[in-house]
Every structure is written in structure tokens, then in C-alpha cells.
Amino acid sequence: MTHPSDVDLALYAGGETGRLRRWQIQRHLSRCGRCREEVASFCAAREGLRRGGGRIPQGVNWSRLAAEMKANIRLGLDAGEIVAQPQAPPLRLGWRPAVALGALTLVIVSGWWLHLPSPVSKEEVAETGVVLGAADGAIELREGAFSLTLVHPGAENVTYLVDFEGSVRARYVDSESGQVTIQNLYAE
Amino acid sequence: MRSKGLLFLLLPALAVVVSADAQTPALKAGSNFHIDLPKDSPVTVVSVDMGQSRAEARGGAMMLDLRTLLTLRNSGSQQIRGAALLVTAQEVTPGGKASVIVPSLSVPPGETFPVRIDLRLLRPLAQGNGPLVRVSLDGVLFDDLTFYGPNRLNSRRAMTQWELEARRDRRYFLSRLESEGPEGLRKELLASIARQSERPRIDVKFARSGRSTNTEPEREIKIAFVSFPDAPVEVLGGVARVAGNEARAPVIEVQNKSDRVVRHLELGWLIRDRSGREFMGGSVPSDLVLGPGEHSQIAQKAALRFSERSNSPVPVQSMTGFVASVEFADGHLWIPTRSELAHPRLQRALAPSPEEQRLTELYRKKGLAAVVEELKRLR
Numbered sequence: 299m300t301h302p303s304d305v306d307l308a309l310y311a312g313g314e315t316g317r318l319r320r321w322q323i324q325r326h327l328s329r330c331g332r333c334r335e336e337v338a339s340f341c342a343a344r345e346g347l348r349r350g351g352g353r354i355p356q357g358v359n360w361s362r363l364a365a366e367m368k369a370n371i372r373l374g375l376d377a378g379e380i381v382a383q384p385q386a387p388p389l390r391l392g393w394r395p396a397v398a399l400g401a402l403t404l405v406i407v408s409g410w411w412l413h414l415p416s417p418v419s420k421e422e423v424a425e426t427g428v429v430l431g432a433a434d435g436a437i438e439l440r441e442g443a444f445s446l447t448l449v450h451p452g453a454e455n456v457t458y459l460v461d462f463e464g465s466v467r468a469r470y471v472d473s474e475s476g477q478v479t480i481q482n483l484y485a486e
Numbered sequence: 487m488r489s490k491g492l493l494f495l496l497l498p499a500l501a502v503v504v505s506a507d508a509q510t511p512a513l514k515a516g517s518n519f520h521i522d523l524p525k526d527s528p529v530t531v532v533s534v535d536m537g538q539s540r541a542e543a544r545g546g547a548m549m550l551d552l553r554t555l556l557t558l559r560n561s562g563s564q565q566i567r568g569a570a571l572l573v574t575a576q577e578v579t580p581g582g583k584a585s586v587i588v589p590s591l592s593v594p595p596g597e598t599f600p601v602r603i604d605l606r607l608l609r610p611l612a613q614g615n616g617p618l619v620r621v622s623l624d625g626v627l628f629d630d631l632t633f634y635g636p637n638r639l640n641s642r643r644a645m646t647q648w649e650l651e652a653r654r655d656r657r658y659f660l661s662r663l664e665s666e667g668p669e670g671l672r673k674e675l676l677a678s679i680a681r682q683s684e685r686p687r688i689d690v691k692f693a694r695s696g697r698s699t700n701t702e703p704e705r706e707i708k709i710a711f712v713s714f715p716d717a718p719v720e721v722l723g724g725v726a727r728v729a730g731n732e733a734r735a736p737v738i739e740v741q742n743k744s745d746r747v748v749r750h751l752e753l754g755w756l757i758r759d760r761s762g763r764e765f766m767g768g769s770v771p772s773d774l775v776l777g778p779g780e781h782s783q784i785a786q787k788a789a790l791r792f793s794e795r796s797n798s799p800v801p802v803q804s805m806t807g808f809v810a811s812v813e814f815a816d817g818h819l820w821i822p823t824r825s826e827l828a829h830p831r832l833q834r835a836l837a838p839s840p841e842e843q844r845l846t847e848l849y850r851k852k853g854l855a856a857v858v859e860e861l862k863r864l865r
Contacts (some may be wrong), residue, residue: 317492320529325727341768391730393818395494397660403714427693427694428582428690428693429692429693429694430691430693431689431690431691431692432689432691433689434797438693439582439584439696441582441611443547443608444608444609445606445607445608446575446584446605446607446608447582447605447606447608448586448604448605449604449605449606450604455682455683455843455847457837458689458690459768459769459771459837460690460691460769460790461692461768461770462736462768462769462770462788462790463770463772463786463788464692464694464788466690469840469843471847472600472602473845474600475599475600475602476588476844476847476848476851477591477599477844478588478590478843479588480587480589480601480640480840481584481585481586481587481603482584482585482587483582483583483584483659484583484584484585484639485582485583485692485694486582486583
């Protein structure tokens with residue numbers, strides 16, 4: 299069984315824990331007698347301090363006491379500075395490494411994105427068997443995971459024709475040669 | 487010290503770039519792309535420019551991006567009017583093949599001409615390592631309409647039809663030039679360009695499935711027909727199933743009015759949508775043996791779906807058909823005349839012939855003088 303720390307129990311005894319932590323400690327206290335006793339002693343100490351806090355004991359010079367306390371605190375801090383390890387300055391990247399890391403991230407993300415399989419539309423899933431299509435810029439034959447596309451990028455005035463026997467045609471004038479080019483796809 | 491630290495940081499990035507590049511090797515002719523021409527071929531390969539072609543793995547798939555410019559030489563003794571190349575990628579698309587055809591040529595012996603093949607293939611990665619693409623010759627059409635090649639794609643029929651259309655249209659434009667002068671020809675070219683730009687652009691998709699996948703209720707509609715008086719085949723009637731933007735399973739009755747045996751018929755389809763817009767919906771080709779005077783029925787099971795460029799469906803309201811071409815058993819073809827195609831509904835919806843498209847493009851790029859020179863050269 300894991301016990302809450304003394305600090306948690308003291309804070310619980312003073313009603314200074316958050317809701318979730320208070321609930322967790324309460325669950326523990328319902329099973330752990332030792333921690334219940336610890337909480338009870340913290341509560342008693344608080345009560346004793348509360349009762350006795352209004353009176354300063356006789357013969358105590360509070361001003362001198364306060365000065366000594368401050369001196370001790372200051373001495374302690376100075377000693378702490380001498381003993382503590384020098385803190386390393388926070389890590390800061392120059393702009394060159396930052397640019398390189400950014401480029402690397404872009405390459406990795408792009409590679410991952412390019413390898414994503416193309417989403418399949420509902421229409422594509424619904425069609426089975428050989429499908430022939432004519433659309434702007436290309437004619438396509440698809441069967442399952444296979445596809446064959448004849449493209450004519452940049453061609454103007456393309457004429458498409460599909461027939462019931464299972465062929466699709468694209469006709470255009472090649473801008474470089476001035477020749478008519480006719481692309482055909484046939485479903486077997 | 488600082489520069490060494492920077493290099494250390496950049497090394498992983500460089501490694502990713504290099505490895506990514508290693509996954510997109512350039513394609514080489516021979517290993518991934520193979521051209522196969524027979525020894526007696528009337529065309530020979532002068533050069534193969536693979537350009538920016540690449541093969542790369544994407545997820546679980548291999549993607550091949552082919553950007554190829556072939557330069558072929560007419561190594562025969564006759565002028566070439568058309569060439570058809572068969573493109574196969576059987577390991578990639580077991581369900582289909584492709585072709586690239588260049589009609590409306592005028593290549594004398596010894597001269598070269600380019601053929602561009604731009605395609606993209608996608609296949610699962612675990613499919614094998616053989617050549618991804620094979621290009622072979624399906625056929626060459628000569629000036630006298632003779633043909634060389636295996637003709638596996640019926641490219642002989644297609645190229646012959648386009649060549650007949652080309653001669654018909656060149657005669658027409660030449661007659662305008664001779665009767666009305668250059669300005670008369672200019673008017674015709676501008677009218678053609680205007681019709682081409684006003685033609686509705688609809689995307690069409692073919693599906694072999696016999697069942698409608700549309701949510702709208704399916705209905706049977708009668709197909710109307712535009713008749714051509716001198717067409718050797720007459721359409722007696724036809725119906726098709728329509729649901730929303732899908733038209734499928736047309737059944738058409740035809741009769742051979744000529745005295746020759748017909749072996750192939752192609753019917754064109756016009757689709758009218760609910761807003762009254764009419765566009766070319768597709769064609770119904772059919773191999774058949776139709777003796778003089780005989781009837782027959784053409785039936786297709788597939789479906790065509792129509793949509794705008796924005797993917798919104800175009801609902802089918804009605805359909806009109808017409809006879810686009812007839813092939814006789816002796817190999818001769820019949821095509822409609824220009825006056826028959828001048829029917830207003832056909833003129834608005836039909837695309838021009840490849841030759842008319844080429845001539846109007848020549849006019850746009852190089853002006854009237856270039857078109858006049860071309861017409862006179864090919865007279």
C-alpha cells in the first residue's frame with residue numbers, strides 16, 4: 299500500500315488539498331490506521347498553535363527574535379548559493395539548426411502523406427468489374443486495384459466518345475505537332 | 487564545430503530524399519517499356535524519348551507515369567494516312583488494353599512523324615517484374631486505303647472511316663474556297679470553331695454491370711431516330727432503359743436496305759437532358775451479318791452514365807439515334823454526307839471529324855493562308 303507523504307497529510311489536515319487529492323487521501327485513510335493517526339497529530343498541533351498563538355511567552359523579545367530569524371535566513375541563503383551547482387543556461391537553438399530541423403520535419407511529414415492510400419469514394423466502391431470513364435484531361439480504365447489512364451494534359455477541345463461495347467476515346471490536336479491524336483481504351 | 491553540427495542535422499533529411507528518389511527510378515526503354523515492330527513493318531522507330539517517365543511505389547501500389555514521344559519513319563513506298571499503335575500492360579490491367587492512333591496524316595516515304603503516348607498505370611506492388619508496357623503496331627493505312635497490320639483493334643475500319651471523312655471535309659472546304667473565295671472559307675472555319683466551342687461538355691462513364699445502380703426508378707423509353715435517305719441501313723425502332731443519369735441495355739431493330747452484305751454498323755446517340763440540352767451520348771457499334779433486305783436486332787447489356795464536369799449527374803430525358811457508319815462485307819464503308827450531318831440537332835451536338843478539327847486548329851494557330859495551302863497540297 300502506497301501512503302501519502304507527510305506534506306500531503308499535513309495539507310489534508312489543514313483543509314488545503316485539492317478536491318481530487320482530498321478524495322484520494324480520504325479513500326486511503328479509510329483503510330490505513332497509521333495515516334489516520336498522523337492526520338490526527340497534525341490536527342492537534344494546529345489546534346495547539348491556534349490556542350497558544352495569541353500569547354507571546356514571557357521574557358521573549360520579539361524584535362530581537364525576528365532579527366535573528368532574518369539573519370539566519372539570510373545566512374542560509376548565502377550558504378546555499380555557495381554550495382549549489384552552477385545552473386546550466388537554458389538550451390537555445392540557433393536559427394540554422396532550427397531551419398534544418400524544420401526542413402527535416404517537412405520531409406518526413408511529406409513522405410508519410412504521399413504514402414497514404416487514396417481515399418475511395420462511395421461511387422467507386424459501388425462499381426465493380428471494369429469501369430471506363432472519360433473526364434477532363436484523361437480517359438481511364440479501372441478494374442479493382444488496377445487502373446490504366448491515358449492522359450492529355452493541356453490539350454484543348456478534347457472530344458470524348460464512349461460506346462456500349464466497352465471502349466472510350468479521347469481525340470485532340472497535339473499542340474506541338476499539329477496532328478490529330480486519338481487515344482482509346484478497351485475493356486476486354 | 488557549428489557547421490559539423492548542421493551537417494549532422496541535415497543528413498537524415500538527405501537520406502530521405504535520396505531514398506525517395508531511389509524509389510522513383512527513371513524508366514528505360516527495353517526494361518520497362520518495350521516496342522515491338524515486325525520486320526516487314528512499313529514504319530520503323532527513329533527515336534524514343536522517355537522524357538519525365540517514372541515508376542514509383544505509392545503505398546501498396548506501383549504507379550507508372552509514362553511520357554513518351556516516339557518518332558517513326560515511313561520506311562515503305564506509299565504515303566501513310568494513318569497509324570495505330572497497340573499499348574498493352576497485361577500485368578497491370580488484365581481487363582483491358584489501349585491504343586494511340588494518329589489519323590489524317592500525309593507522310594511520304596522516308597519522312598518521319600511523331601506519336602505521343604502519355605499514360606499512367608496503377609497496379610498492386612506484388613504483381614511481377616516483367617516489362618510494364620508493350621507497344622506494338624496494330625496497323626498502317628496508306629493513301630490508296632490499303633492496310634498493313636494485324637488489325638486486332640479494328641483500327642483498319644476506324645482509320646478508313648476517318649480518312650473518308652477527311653476527304654469529304656477537305657472537298658467541302660475546298661469547294662467553299664473555290665466558290666466564295668478565302669473569305670467564304672474563313673466563314674466556314676469560324677462557324678465550325680463556334681460550333682465546337684458551344685458543344686456541351688459532358689463526362690461519360692461505361693460500366694459493364696447489367697443492373698442499374700441508380701436510385702431513381704428505371705423506365706423504358708423509345709429511341710427516336712434521324713434518318714438519312716441514302717443510308718444503306720435503316721433503323722426501324724429501338725428502346726433503352728433509363729434511370730436518372732444512366733442509360734443501359736439498348737435494343738434496336740435495323741434493316742439492310744442495300745444490295746450488299748453488311749458486316750458492321752455504328753449508331754450514334756444523342757441524349758437530351760431535362761433542361762432540353764442535347765449532347766453526344768455515345769455510340770452503339772455492332773458486328774453483325776446482315777444480308778440485303780434482312781432485319782436484325784442489336785442489343786447491348788452495358789450502361790452509360792452521364793455527368794457534368796463537376797460530377798453532378800445529368801438526368802436523361804430522351805434519346806435520338808442516327809446511323810454513323812456502315813461497313814460492308816467487301817470492306818467498303820458508308821459515311822453520312824455533310825449535307826446529311828447539317829441537320830440542326832446533329833450539327834449542334836456532334837463533334838467534327840478529326841480532319842475538320844485539325845484544319846480549324848491550323849486556322850487558329852497559323853491563319854487562313856496555312857489552311858488554304860494545306861487544302862491545295864492535299865487536293
